[in-house]
Amino acid sequence: MSAIRLTLKEQPGVPLETEVLSPDALADLAHDEIRSLPVQLGKRRRRLDDFFEIEGERSDEIEVHGDLSLLKWIGRGMSRGRLTIHGNVGMHLGAYMTGGSIEVHGDAGDWVGAEMGDGLISVHGNAGGQIGAAYRGSPTGMRGGTIVIDGSTGLEVGMRMKKGTIVIGDTAKDFAGLQMKGGNIVLLAGAELRTGAWMIRGTIISLKPIAMLPTFRLARSYNPEFLRLYARFLSGLGITLPCAADEGRYDLYSGDVSVPGKGEIFVWQPAEAAASR
Amino acid sequence: MLRIVGGQVYDPAHGIDGVVQDVCIQDGRIVENVDAAPTIDASGMIVFPGGVDVHTHVAGGSINFARAMTPEDHRRTTAFIRSQTNRAGVGGMTPTTFATGYLYAGMGWTTVNEAAVPILSAKHTHEELRDIPIVDKSCCVLLANNEILLDLLEAGEMERAREVVAWQIWASKAYGVKAVNPGGVAAWKYGKNAEQLSEPVDGYHKVTPAKIVAGLAQIVDDLGLPHPLHLHCNNLGVPGNLTTTLETMQNLDGRRAHMAHLQYHAYGGDDWSTMRSEAPQLADYMNAHRNFTTDAGAVLFGDTVTITADGPWQHLLYKLTGRKWGNLDVENETGCGIVPYTYRPTNLVNAVQWAVGLELLLLIDDPWRVFLTTDHPNGACFWRYPEIIQLLMCRDFRRDCMAGQSDKALSRIHLPDIDREYTLYEIATITSAGPARALGLPRKGHLGVGADADVVIYDQDDDVARMFGHPRYVIKGGEIVIEDGDIRATPEGRGLLVRPPHDEQIEAFLRPLFEDYYTMSFDNYSVEMERIQQPEICDCIDTE
Numbered sequence A: 001m002s003a004i005r006l007t008l009k010e011q012p013g014v015p016l017e018t019e020v021l022s023p024d025a026l027a028d029l030a031h032d033e034i035r036s037l038p039v040q041l042g043k044r045r046r047r048l049d050d051f052f053e054i055e056g057e058r059s060d061e062i063e064v065h066g067d068l069s070l071l072k073w074i075g076r077g078m079s080r081g082r083l084t085i086h087g088n089v090g091m092h093l094g095a096y097m098t099g100g101s102i103e104v105h106g107d108a109g110d111w112v113g114a115e116m117g118d119g120l121i122s123v124h125g126n127a128g129g130q131i132g133a134a135y136r137g138s139p140t141g142m143r144g145g146t147i148v149i150d151g152s153t154g155l156e157v158g159m160r161m162k163k164g165t166i167v168i169g170d171t172a173k174d175f176a177g178l179q180m181k182g183g184n185i186v187l188l189a190g191a192e193l194r195t196g197a198w199m200i201r202g203t204i205i206s207l208k209p210i211a212m213l214p215t216f217r218l219a220r221s222y223n224p225e226f227l228r229l230y231a232r233f234l235s236g237l238g239i240t241l242p243c244a245a246d247e248g249r250y251d252l253y254s255g256d257v258s259v260p261g262k263g264e265i266f267v268w269q270p271a272e273a274a275a276s277r
Numbered sequence B: 001m002l003r004i005v006g007g008q009v010y011d012p013a014h015g016i017d018g019v020v021q022d023v024c025i026q027d028g029r030i031v032e033n034v035d036a037a038p039t040i041d042a043s044g045m046i047v048f049p050g051g052v053d054v055h056t057h058v059a060g061g062s063i064n065f066a067r068a069m070t071p072e073d074h075r076r077t078t079a080f081i082r083s084q085t086n087r088a089g090v091g092g093m094t095p096t097t098f099a100t101g102y103l104y105a106g107m108g109w110t111t112v113n114e115a116a117v118p119i120l121s122a123k124h125t126h127e128e129l130r131d132i133p134i135v136d137k138s139c140c141v142l143l144a145n146n147e148i149l150l151d152l153l154e155a156g157e158m159e160r161a162r163e164v165v166a167w168q169i170w171a172s173k174a175y176g177v178k179a180v181n182p183g184g185v186a187a188w189k190y191g192k193n194a195e196q197l198s199e200p201v202d203g204y205h206k207v208t209p210a211k212i213v214a215g216l217a218q219i220v221d222d223l224g225l226p227h228p229l230h231l232h233c234n235n236l237g238v239p240g241n242l243t244t245t246l247e248t249m250q251n252l253d254g255r256r257a258h259m260a261h262l263q264y265h266a267y268g269g270d271d272w273s274t275m276r277s278e279a280p281q282l283a284d285y286m287n288a289h290r291n292f293t294t295d296a297g298a299v300l301f302g303d304t305v306t307i308t309a310d311g312p313w314q315h316l317l318y319k320l321t322g323r324k325w326g327n328l329d330v331e332n333e334t335g336c337g338i339v340p341y342t343y344r345p346t347n348l349v350n351a352v353q354w355a356v357g358l359e360l361l362l363l364i365d366d367p368w369r370v371f372l373t374t375d376h377p378n379g380a381c382f383w384r385y386p387e388i389i390q391l392l393m394c395r396d397f398r399r400d401c402m403a404g405q406s407d408k409a410l411s412r413i414h415l416p417d418i419d420r421e422y423t424l425y426e427i428a429t430i431t432s433a434g435p436a437r438a439l440g441l442p443r444k445g446h447l448g449v450g451a452d453a454d455v456v457i458y459d460q461d462d463d464v465a466r467m468f469g470h471p472r473y474v475i476k477g478g479e480i481v482i483e484d485g486d487i488r489a490t491p492e493g494r495g496l497l498v499r500p501p502h503d504e505q506i507e508a509f510l511r512p513l514f515e516d517y518y519t520m521s522f523d524n525y526s527v528e529m530e531r532i533q534q535p536e537i538c539d540c541i542d543t544e
Helices: A031-035 A225-235 A271-275 B061-069 B071-076 B097-107 B119-130 B147-154 B158-171 B184-188 B209-223 B242-251 B279-288 B311-321 B348-363 B382-393 B395-402 B424-439 B464-469 B506-517
Strands: A004-008 A038-041 A044-047 A052-055 A061-065 A082-086 A101-105 A120-123 A143-149 A163-168 A184-187 A203-206 A217-222 A248-255 A263-270 B002-005 B008-011 B016-020 B023-026 B029-031 B039-041 B045-049 B051-056 B109-117 B136-142 B176-180 B230-232 B257-259 B292-295 B302-308 B326-330 B334-343 B455-459 B473-476 B479-483 B495-498 B535-538
Touching: A031 A052, A163 A225, B008 B424, B016 B424, B045 B424, B051 B097, B051 B382, B051 B424, B061 B071, B061 B119, B061 B302, B061 B326, B061 B334, B097 B109, B097 B382, B097 B473, B097 B479, B109 B119, B109 B176, B109 B424, B119 B136, B119 B158, B119 B495, B147 B158, B147 B209, B147 B506, B158 B209, B158 B506, B176 B209, B184 B311, B184 B334, B209 B242, B242 B257, B242 B279, B279 B348, B292 B424, B302 B311, B311 B326, B311 B334, B334 B348, B348 B382, B382 B395, B382 B424, B382 B464, B455 B464
Parallel strands: A004 A061, A061 A082, A082 A101, A101 A120, A120 A143, A143 A163, A163 A184, A184 A203, A203 A263, B002 B039, B008 B045, B051 B109, B109 B136, B136 B176, B136 B495, B176 B230, B230 B257, B257 B292, B495 B535
Antiparallel strands: A004 A052, A038 A044, A217 A248, A248 A263, B002 B023, B008 B016, B023 B029, B045 B455, B302 B334, B326 B334, B455 B473, B473 B479
């Protein structure tokens, strides 16, 4: 079973809604059926092959090539298979997904993995805001699964997330972990302002110093046992979390007391920085 | 012209119970006979008069606020994609205006009564009603917390109060008068509520909820409004509120009233953990007192959003649920609160509420005085009415639904002991003939000569919910609007109004009050006639 390969041949003038680009939608379809799948161009309905050269059929492995910055909802609600994107991709990538994996060799837009239930999304470039977040009005964001962004991200990463893991390789903008209810956010390069605002529960780990809100209190400095286990899980994703006592320790801040919340933010203090305090 | 041939006709207003006969239509009305008209072969099908919703919330400030507050629901619901016949929109808990018309008509309902309109937002309400196609529309104006009226009641000036009410009805282009938590919403402006019928309302010395209810009911009768006072009692939703409800009904002393969403007012117990159904007691009272009509305000399990002018109750509900809360204060007139809510079968209180709505429908003997509503969107969305019809018609289905409930819940309700199953004739009564009569609309809810040609034709189906959810044809004003699930035409509906006579001098009394107390000028306050789509002014009646 070889992969279905799609290459963008015509850049849409306005955003194109392509939730059909998902293993669930394509896996059981013959070539002609795939070509005729409907996509929404603004208010008009068009065919998938109006925009893509399509090779292959009946596979839950999908490769998409081209600059997909204006393509929304790719991998929406997918539950299985593998989706690889060579190029940039637009908003709502993998929103509501419940399984399978998405890999992007490029940048992604806002709302990556919004309200996802399970599965893995990795973006090798930068991504927009609201990663794994709850949509406007919804009480709960991502409920499971893993999102790894190698680059930087926009605002409100993990907003109202309940479970699962988000790893950000470069800086996250303001309000990472906004109103977070559970789950983990790992900030390998820190974040801008107001990290963890309105946090109720959940864990944020930052390997770089971050500006703390006044409504977070330093509880203690230590090397928590659970981080060793968590580091082992992250190493499977190729991410190294320092946790040995001779390398340094974590400052634990608890908050956000304005909610009031029982969230925790761990900020890594390398050995020399910790010693000099 | 149209002739519907061979269908089993259910027309309770004329005692017709499943008789196979033709229905003829000409110029938008039912007629004796038509020559050479196109025919619909309705053999093996069931013919009903178009549904009438006596109590719903589909237009105006509060439902629009609810729409704005629940974007998460708009995303997950089915969208109406624009086509040749219909506009774009979404359904869900709070359907958009155009979709509201499509969904009501798609289910066979052709007349709706928007139950709560503050005068200050009446213009907005009528603009939205205009955008609800197909169905005919009326609305009730909120007066039980209007401070101009409360001041007059305080001063004992009943005659002037009557003139003011008549003026206010015409100013808001309403059809009836609604009372919501009388005095309680006025007290809410002080952070209080009105829980005792005989205690003065905050800010007043003499005005009590009992006096407001009796006064408004008297005024509505004096003015001869075709629809009696539409009454949402105090203490909605509170355990043990049966006492308040019965006291309110006794206090009306034989005057007419329509008791809105009685399900929310039929609870026993002292608190949430001891709450139980008192539907039998309330049904007995209803059975013995023919001056009342009511609608069920039934609850179905699932997500919805609660909206009511009852601001204090909504604040309590917000505190109970921790969900989103919206509150609107409408100057001197009323208020409103919005809280999204999920009714769960595993929740004891919700299980009791679910049962109470059905118990009232099953225990009130006379289907001419109890009507099918969910107080949309409070108990459930109106497009779920077919599910309730199934619960009423199929005892076994009811039993299946109760199978998963805890012994504790079952000990608080009476539904397991009720064997009654509704007949199609009775369903036609509670969905159409009865509410039309209660609203005082002589051309609605029946298929006699002269009636509006609002007709629904259902394919006979053992699956009751499917049958009522998907009519084969819906005819509005003689025009086929729905056929086999497709929207064929979207004619404009009519705006139903009353114009009770009043002394023009009352404006001299009201004008200075506006300068002192309102943000809106007196001259901008009234809804102009031009805003009403196809207005039809209905006659006042002799209520002696």
